[in-house]
Amino acid sequence: MIKRYALGTALVLAIGAPAAQASGEVNLYTYREGKLVAPLVEAFTKETGIKVNVISASSGLEQRIKTEGANSPADVLLTVDLGRLDDAVKAEVTQPIKSEVIDKTIPAQYRDPDGNWTGISMRARVIYASKDRVKQDAITYEELADPKWKGKICIRSGQHIYNNGLFAAYVTKHGEAKAEEWLRGVKANLAQKPSGGDRETARDVAAGKCDLGIGNTYYWALMMNGDPDKKPWAEATKVILPTFAGGGTHVNLSGVILAKNAPNKANAMKLIEWLAGEQAQKIYSDTNYEYPIRAGVAINPTIAGYGKLNADPMPIAKIATNRKAASTLVDKVGFDN
Amino acid sequence: MTRTVPEIIAIFLAALTALVVAAPVISIAVLALQPEAELWQHLLAYVLPQALRDTAALLIGVGIVALGIGAGTAWLISSHDFPGRALLLWLLPLPLAIPTYLAAYVYVDLFEPLGLVHRTLATLMPMPDAIKLLPAMRSLPGAIFVIGLVLYPYVYLSARAMFQHRSADFAEAAKVLGAGRWTTFRRISLPMARPALAVGLALVALETLNDIGASEYLGVRTLTVSVFTTWLNRGSLAGAAQLSLFMLAIVTVLIAIERFGRRESSYEFSAENPRLMARTQLHGWRGALALTACLLPALLGFAVPLLYLLHQSIRRGLLTTETTVWRDAGHTIMLAAIATGVALLLGLIVVIAQRWRASRLTDASFAIAQTGYALPGLVLALGLLTPVLFIDNSLNALARWIGATPPGLVMVGSGAAVVIAYVIRFLAVPTGFIKAGFERIPVDYDDSARAAGAPVMTSLRVIQLPLLRPALLGAVIVVFVDCLKELPATLLLRPLNVETLATSIYQYASRGSFEEGALAALLIVAASIGPVMWLARFADVPKGPV
Numbered sequence: 001m002i003k004r005y006a007l008g009t010a011l012v013l014a015i016g017a018p019a020a021q022a023s024g025e026v027n028l029y030t031y032r033e034g035k036l037v038a039p040l041v042e043a044f045t046k047e048t049g050i051k052v053n054v055i056s057a058s059s060g061l062e063q064r065i066k067t068e069g070a071n072s073p074a075d076v077l078l079t080v081d082l083g084r085l086d087d088a089v090k091a092e093v094t095q096p097i098k099s100e101v102i103d104k105t106i107p108a109q110y111r112d113p114d115g116n117w118t119g120i121s122m123r124a125r126v127i128y129a130s131k132d133r134v135k136q137d138a139i140t141y142e143e144l145a146d147p148k149w150k151g152k153i154c155i156r157s158g159q160h161i162y163n164n165g166l167f168a169a170y171v172t173k174h175g176e177a178k179a180e181e182w183l184r185g186v187k188a189n190l191a192q193k194p195s196g197g198d199r200e201t202a203r204d205v206a207a208g209k210c211d212l213g214i215g216n217t218y219y220w221a222l223m224m225n226g227d228p229d230k231k232p233w234a235e236a237t238k239v240i241l242p243t244f245a246g247g248g249t250h251v252n253l254s255g256v257i258l259a260k261n262a263p264n265k266a267n268a269m270k271l272i273e274w275l276a277g278e279q280a281q282k283i284y285s286d287t288n289y290e291y292p293i294r295a296g297v298a299i300n301p302t303i304a305g306y307g308k309l310n311a312d313p314m315p316i317a318k319i320a321t322n323r324k325a326a327s328t329l330v331d332k333v334g335f336d337n
Numbered sequence: 338m339t340r341t342v343p344e345i346i347a348i349f350l351a352a353l354t355a356l357v358v359a360a361p362v363i364s365i366a367v368l369a370l371q372p373e374a375e376l377w378q379h380l381l382a383y384v385l386p387q388a389l390r391d392t393a394a395l396l397i398g399v400g401i402v403a404l405g406i407g408a409g410t411a412w413l414i415s416s417h418d419f420p421g422r423a424l425l426l427w428l429l430p431l432p433l434a435i436p437t438y439l440a441a442y443v444y445v446d447l448f449e450p451l452g453l454v455h456r457t458l459a460t461l462m463p464m465p466d467a468i469k470l471l472p473a474m475r476s477l478p479g480a481i482f483v484i485g486l487v488l489y490p491y492v493y494l495s496a497r498a499m500f501q502h503r504s505a506d507f508a509e510a511a512k513v514l515g516a517g518r519w520t521t522f523r524r525i526s527l528p529m530a531r532p533a534l535a536v537g538l539a540l541v542a543l544e545t546l547n548d549i550g551a552s553e554y555l556g557v558r559t560l561t562v563s564v565f566t567t568w569l570n571r572g573s574l575a576g577a578a579q580l581s582l583f584m585l586a587i588v589t590v591l592i593a594i595e596r597f598g599r600r601e602s603s604y605e606f607s608a609e610n611p612r613l614m615a616r617t618q619l620h621g622w623r624g625a626l627a628l629t630a631c632l633l634p635a636l637l638g639f640a641v642p643l644l645y646l647l648h649q650s651i652r653r654g655l656l657t658t659e660t661t662v663w664r665d666a667g668h669t670i671m672l673a674a675i676a677t678g679v680a681l682l683l684g685l686i687v688v689i690a691q692r693w694r695a696s697r698l699t700d701a702s703f704a705i706a707q708t709g710y711a712l713p714g715l716v717l718a719l720g721l722l723t724p725v726l727f728i729d730n731s732l733n734a735l736a737r738w739i740g741a742t743p744p745g746l747v748m749v750g751s752g753a754a755v756v757i758a759y760v761i762r763f764l765a766v767p768t769g770f771i772k773a774g775f776e777r778i779p780v781d782y783d784d785s786a787r788a789a790g791a792p793v794m795t796s797l798r799v800i801q802l803p804l805l806r807p808a809l810l811g812a813v814i815v816v817f818v819d820c821l822k823e824l825p826a827t828l829l830l831r832p833l834n835v836e837t838l839a840t841s842i843y844q845y846a847s848r849g850s851f852e853e854g855a856l857a858a859l860l861i862v863a864a865s866i867g868p869v870m871w872l873a874r875f876a877d878v879p880k881g882p883v
Contacts, residue, residue, distance in 0.1 A: 059570065067574070069730060070733075071729060200849065331382075
């Protein structure tokens with residue numbers, strides 16, 4: 001490995017530098033940290049003998065693929081949000097995923113109609129409520145704008161992709177005008193300026209800064225089962241699965257795209273199909289506490305403890321079309337200021 | 338006069354180096370030419386006003402903090418004697434070993450609700466009351482506090498050199514004339530130190546502008562953060578380039594200030610045996626006060642982050658469980674070592690070319706080679722992408738044309754792009770050090786060697802390089818440590834399967850569990866301590882012949 005850099009650097013202009021494109025490899029760009037992806041990657045390699053090269057980052061991967069252009073080594077991009085999937089489509093770095101396996105196992109609601117992406121697991125955007133101070137056990141997203149929560153809600157930046165997904169779903173459900181009114185209501189209920197991440201939101205609820213926090217399902221489970229320092233944050237709160245009035249809970253996707261210029265296309269397809277398989281679904285759900293996307297895979301007990309997930313039937317692709325509107329609304333109502 | 342082959346090669350390489358250093362700026366300028374009307378409407382309405390306000394407030398705030406602490410402690414320690422002074426002499430510069438982003442992560446962890454400070458306070462009072470006392474770290478004041486605390490040594494070091502050596506005669510004259518300590522400081526020492534303070538402040542401002550990890554994490558939406566989000570979240574390279582150009586304009590102003598300051602202080606380096614100012618002895622509460630005033634910034638800027646990282650690494654048993662950190666450390670050292678070697682070599686060539694043949698071309702090459710430091714890492718990385726990918730794509734086209742297998746992205750894929758970014762960004766260090774080193778070697782030596790018939794390469798090898806050793810060593814230390822810490826360019830340009838210590842810490846922090854990256858952070862700090870102490874000593878020794 002080290003030799004490779006030395007060589008590559010010394011021979012800046014030389015030909016024939018090593019490239020991770022030999023057969024039997026596949027290059028994975030991922031928004032999931034390398035550490036969390038590692039168990040999946042190892043299992044895949046063990047089963048197929050195909051080596052997986054990984055680069056992980058918290059932003060900009062689709063842009064990187066686009067900039068790398070025709071010679072990009074990227075085969076598969078793994079995202080943890082519908083927004084990034086949509087970004088990849090907009091950056092024109094995708095090609096259709098043609099697979100009977102995928103079509104059969106992944107519900108159409110969680111796939112792009114044009115095949116540009118497919119979901120591989122689900123996470124829901126839910127409420128972390130204070131055990132002491134919140135008596136209610138059911139709540140609707142609409143209700144978050146109710147003045148009874150004035151000064152009681154914590155949330156991360158309104159421009160963060162997770163919130164962007166939720167707000168775009170609201171726009172899809174109720175239209176822009178209603179969504180704007182709702183956002184103003186939610187903003188009026190905030191206990192503090194949006195900041196931090198979903199963990200900090202749970203922590204702020206635990207510390208008494210607010211009664212309700214908005215966060216993803218898996219953060220709570222990670223805090224509960226992972227770092228003992230953070231366990232008290234989860235223990236002070238309960239997870240409520242909110243629903244849209246007359247609908248279900250907003251779910252987001254962890255999904256994949258097949259890169260437009262994928263040099264190892266065949267291996268990439270193998271990886272994508274494998275990710276939709278039972279073993280991967282189980283690993284994914286147990287290492288990161290997500291909802292399996294295919295039927296018949298057991299839900300991790302911590303996640304199952306939240307209650308039965310009644311996912312809203314709205315197609316994810318439809319939500320994606322309202323992302324820009326949601327982002328503009330956030331700026332317009334000054335949600336983050 | 339005819340030119341010898343080594344001379345011609347040196348001149349050519351120097352010019353080539355200058356061209357490479359200039360490439361990112363040229364490429365940014367070209368990228369910025371693309372129209373982005375819709376984006377600018379959005380940027381003007383929602384992004385730029387905020388970014389300008391935040392950037393200005395951050396620069397001014399950090400400047401005030403760094404100036405207050407840096408000049409204050411430098412003055413205390415240069416003109417006074419008090420208990421603990423010897424310890425402080427080496428403690429005060431050490432915050433430079435803490436990268437800004439690390440300081441931000443540590444202070445957020447310490448001051449978060451239910452964090453260490455909150456829990457400690459809560460042993461004295463109820464939790465909800467204690468929470469009201471916690472300062473909000475994720476805010477502009479938080480960022481000013483954190484960044485100012487670790488960058489003040491730039492001001493301290495330059496001010497100290499000034500206070501220590503320059504004002505002895507004046508200060509004593511003032512004393513004879515009956516001026517008090519405070520009056521002497523205000524009317525004599527401070528005005529005399531002004532150029533040095535300007536130099537230190539400009540460096541603080543450049544580092545602040547370069548920072549992305551701390552500002553982003555603390556929720557301060559500066560121009561640097563805006564460049565990042567414009568490219569990565571809005572998908573507009575052209576827009577990011579336009580913002581970058583705007584940033585470069587600010588940087589140019591800062592550099593002009595620094596140059597101006599340095600010009601005024603040029604006599605600083607002329608005297609060979611400066612007389613040191615007699616120090617006033619401080620006793621009792623005055624001594625205690627001086628000690629506290631100097632100890633506090635060193636503790637907050639260095640000891641607290643260091644101890645926190647140490648504590649987390651031990652408590653979490655990271656030494657045994659954190660296995661990837663050693664691989665990341667290997668990548669980091671490898672990239673930094675190669676970059677240091679290349680930078681040293683190119684620095685040497687640029688300076689030698691100018692010494693051998695001072696001409697408009699070699700002078701310009703030297704000047705351009707020093708501009709890289711002014712490029713924020715992120716802007717540099719953005720600017721490098723186009724030329725680097727151009728080479729990569731040309732290689733692939735060439736391979737296809739001759740019927741060979743296209744090699745893929747060689748420059749990006751091998752880490753060469755990261756190395757080039759480091760070299761461009763830090764080349765100013767070896768050129769500066771080597772130039773200063775050469776200035777202490779009389780030109781007579783060159784002439785004598787030449788008169789004796791020695792080829793230029795021989796006199797370089799036998800006479801000059803040995804004399805240059807201290808300067809070369811200094812350059813190596815500084816560049817190496819700067820490379821270890823570099824974040825923004827590494828983040829954008831690193832190849833598959835590669836994390837450096839800095840990027841892995843960044844990733845831990847972005848998913849909200851920075852403590853798990855404590856060991857990696859500790860390694861960066863530990864590696865930087867020695868060099869910072871060496872630098873401080875270097876700055877401390879009265880300037881004279883080596």
